Amino acid sequence: MPQALARALRALPAIALAAAAQAAPDGDWPMAAHDYASTRFSPLADITAANAATLKLAFTFSTGVVRGHEAAPLVVGNTMFIVTPYPNVVYALDLSQPGAPLRWRFEPKPEAFAQGVACCDVVNRGLAVDDGKVFLNTLDNQTIAIDAANGKELWRYRMGDIRAGETRTMAPLVVKGRVLIGNSGGEYGVRGWLIALDAQKGKELWRAYSTGPDREVLIGSDYKPFYAKERGTDLGVKTWPADAWKVGGGTVWGWISYDPELDLVYYGTANPGPWNAEQRPGDNKFTSGLFARDLATGQARWFYQLSPHDEFDYDAVNENVLIDLQVAGKPRKVLVHPDRNGYVYVIDRATGEVVSATPFVQVNTSTGVDLATGELRYAPGKHQRTGTVVRDICPAAPGGKDWQPSAYSPRTQLLYLPHQNLCQDQEAMQTGYIAGTPYVGAIVKMKPGPGGHRGRVTAWDPAAAKARWTIDEDLPVWSGALATAGDLVFYGTMDGWFKAVDAKSGRLVWQFKTGSGIVGQPIAYRGPDGKQYIAVLSGVGGWAGAVVAGDLDTRDGSAAAGFANVMGDLKQRTTKGGMLYVFALP
């Protein structure tokens, strides 16, 4: 077919996506995932593989905090909004002035005690901006609305007790005047929930728990799961020993997507508590699975449990990228979900049917997903037993990929996954629930996966269900990915390199050494001067970087829940930091 026609056809998905994305002007980055479909794709095309080598630093900004910076900076109009890890300071930078001076700052002053119950560094994964308001989650269980113009507090919503181990680290999502928030603390026996707040006043509109009776999980007559294993009443109670669901985990600390046509909210629930699965016989619904819920009422439309009776800390909280895919010659509305358990799932987002589930890393904890029943076929050789050491479990607890979000380019039709390549040895131990203390029951030591490289960036073709190209990295790639219309993919390494690679081939076209390891989410925006900018927060931490951010001792391999064993060199490779870096063409 003629070149021009082909090019035009290829651009169609981008146009369709842009229309469906309901994003603000294409130069903004109003939410962490860029749009409700969670593509993390910027339509800006000024920076390309041809000129990326000339990218230079435009300005920097020190956040004043030196823990893990996992957030995405947001840009709406002329203002950039940044949130730091605890103590969760919010900065608004005026992009219209040289050097982007501070417009205002907001200090929520969360309780210091919250630092002790953050399992995986005192991170914050980002803000949300909507209708002139900035929405912030603080570590000590508050959601605060701030006036975007002047930094004044509008309302504050409190729910959850840090002394019972509950915290809040996720980036809220605002849809049609509803602020969607979820909690953290599955490692402390916290029962998970997703709550919708009214954006104007902060009143709670609905609350959907992840475990417990149907009326609390908001399962009613609308609930039509695709697979038989998800059907039944009060499964959130019946698939647990008596009372165990009350401390069962299933927290909602990851990403939320929204489909405006189906009016459905998509998100995943975290692992069940404790890690020692022998203490909780049963499927442990509704943990480690994906929910589709009606935005207005919170009622569940469907649920699919990716890892029933999870034994390996395989949360299902990773992002769900909403795309239209050709399946068997017909277009289908799907979500693409790269999971901790090592599979990239393509799921029909209207019904919850699994179209495909393909491993993207070495997986030996299971042998595949039965598409007829939806069951994950666990491998008996890796079954956990209290008091027994099981070796070479792949993927390790952080999974094939953890929270670090992927980006989808409608131009290349590839999903760019920043992830890790780790296996582990584990001994399950008896644990008792003591409020405010970890409820885990496992001793873990992680190690590099096959090949020895601890990290990888994979360009995954969801239609063909295979990788197009991969880049091996020495350290786990704990940053998010950014894809742009200039056919570039940006990501950062844990020793501070911020890289741009060609989206089609993976060839490195530019890199810059920032002051500290990068675990944040890069974004692209159009500045007031019309130029395209790329921004990322540098500051090592998160679970993978806790050995540096928390000054841990790697002589104990089980520190940082097993990461210490495989990150013994991190202290040599990077130090703590907290800096915003913004780049542009000269």
Added chain:
Amino acid sequence: MNGVHDVLSPAGPQAEALYQLWNVMFVACTVVFVLTIVALAIAVWRAPRASERAKPDLDLHPRKVATLRRSVVWGIAGSSVLLLGLLLASFVADRALSALPLANAVRIDLVGHQFWWEARYESHSPELTFSTANELHVPVGRPVLVRLRADDVIHSFWVPSLSGKKDLIPGRESTIALRADRAGTYRGQCAEFCGYQHAQMALVVVADPPADYERWQALQREPARAPETAQERRGLELVEQTSCAMCHAIHGTRARARRAPDLTHVASRGWLGAGAVENTPALRAEWIANAQKFKPGINMPPLDAAPDDLAAMAAYLGSLR
């Protein structure tokens, strides 16, 4: 602990098989013993005797005993037959032990701790499982499959009236099957030295008629009784907020730890501390205050608490039938 603790009173097929084997061995060994003693007596009686004046009869020495070879051959033959017979009896007993039909078995997950027994009753439906300690109830006439595991050191399960011994070894899992054919209370104890209080690590298996068992099981599945008096409420508050909840679980309350016996229905048990003290109100209060007095060396510490608080906790725990 009052219960039948007698290898010689079997109350079920496992113990019965062992009892039969014991009888065979006892009879065989007794017969052999008696014959040997009789032979010895005869030999002593009929041995030639000398007197001081008579000369020693040196002719005796080189003379062969005519029946020597015959005696030895008969002795070996007889012993071999008996030993083979015992081997056969042991084999038959083993077969009997493994032939217990297991249909509709009650499944119990028994974990040995220093110095108490944790019993988790399994079920096809996870929400019907429950945990108790030191006192097992089983239905008469139904097989019981006990999964044996140990938390710390090697223990051994031995309820002599119901079955033989089997070790609980840390890091390994084994099973033992038994059945009680007569209602009653059967005492057992740890049969492998496991530390300071090995001698006071008893357990009791109560065989209930099926209807009574169903009632007991239904009760155990229920959460703990809510406190009714002010003192009991104060007791619950203290149990949840001070030491007790660090190790014990009481279903329906905020106590959810697993290091020590489940107390959800503790007042329904006959004894505390794996047979150390009778579960009466007075002894219960003393036990809570200082369990070390009765059983020094166990993991339950003496409590730093005021007498009123101890009384409240004892009252609350006493209400957990």
Added chain:
Amino acid sequence: MSSRFLDRALVLAVASVGALTSSGCERESRDFLPPKPGAEVGHAASAAASAAAIANAAAMVGRYEHNAHAVSAGKRLWTWYNCSGCHANGGGGSGPALMDDVWIYGGDAGTIYLTIANGRPNGMPAFGSRIPKDQIWQLAAYVRSLAGLASADAAPNRDDAFLTRTPESASDPQKPETVKPSVATGRPQ
């Protein structure tokens, strides 16, 4: 040899054996009852009580840090009370590392006792009302052993569980040198 020499040799031998065995008493004695009143330490809410705690700690060293049963009881409680959930086996996690030479509040037994009993503002819960004082001293002794500071014959040896670090008895003592300033203010560092 003269009988007097032999007598002296015998006395010397008996005395040596006696000394060796009695020095083992401190390591081996098992006291299941709590310390007698006066020797224990209350919940140190006041500065004076804190000072008393730290002073008393010196008296406790023999009973806990040099006693194998106490240190191993501390190790058992370390897992039972989920201390290992935040601090791993000394390497840290959501809680700081305890096996190195950096102590935020101080690394002597009395200060560690107060840390466990009263909690600390940056996330260490208070256990003083939840566990008996005897157990807090046992835990403090075990914490010291994580940094190699308990006496080597009393510190635990190789774990039965999954080994993640050098056994406490084989760890080099990490002399508590540095004290980090407390970061309890909630302001950016």
